[in-house]
Amino acid sequence: MNLALWIAAALLAALALSSGITKTFIPKERLAAAHSGGEWLRHASVGFVRTLGVVELLAAVGLILPGALDVAPFMVPVTATCWVLLMVGAMITHGRLGQYALVMLNLVYLALAAFVAWGRFDLEPFAG
Template identity: 45%
Template sequence: MNIVLWVIAGLLAAAFLGAGVMKLSQSKEKLAASGMAWTEDFSAGAVKAIGAAELLGAIGLILPALLDIAPVLVPLAATGLAVTMIGAVVVHVRRGETQAIAPSAVLFVLSAVVAWGRFGPYAF
């Protein structure tokens, strides 16, 4: 199960790293034009903050355990990303963006599995 949790954490880290860098490097208008219509409901600063949270969460999923420095940060990062995905699901439901709900829900479940595994029976 330890290997499974590492694989899930790696996939999550890649997904959130990409999403976070995209939100941090592009303008709100460019993100909206590329299909992220939800950005219209948030300020540019809020979109950047979400991107920063995703980027830090991605780093927190891998680096603390890899370097064996404060590995308790791994389940904390996974919990933070799970909470972020709950927020994403809520936003997509309110906006009626039904196709965007499933990816957010899958990322939530995977983040929750990593948080459960690393807080519980497969802690470092």
């Protein structure tokens, strides 16, 4: 189970890192034009998009480093729970725009994050 939780956290962290880098460093207009589900970007401010990118970068760190370094490892399931909430917001946003394929993709990410949160809170918490 520990290995499955590490793999799930690593997949989410890679996703968060990639998404966070693009939202933080690529101009909003260019990101909206290049992104297939980028319609939501037209309705968001630059500050919101950048803040969301920074939150995703922090999630990438929070899903891996606390457990790997054994420094505040309780932050891994807390971060995963926050990712669940972020995916609920993403699902609502994409649902309002009729982007149901992206809603389903966000649901997969939500399930993965819920698995990490549940696993690290209950099934196999970090020893400490």
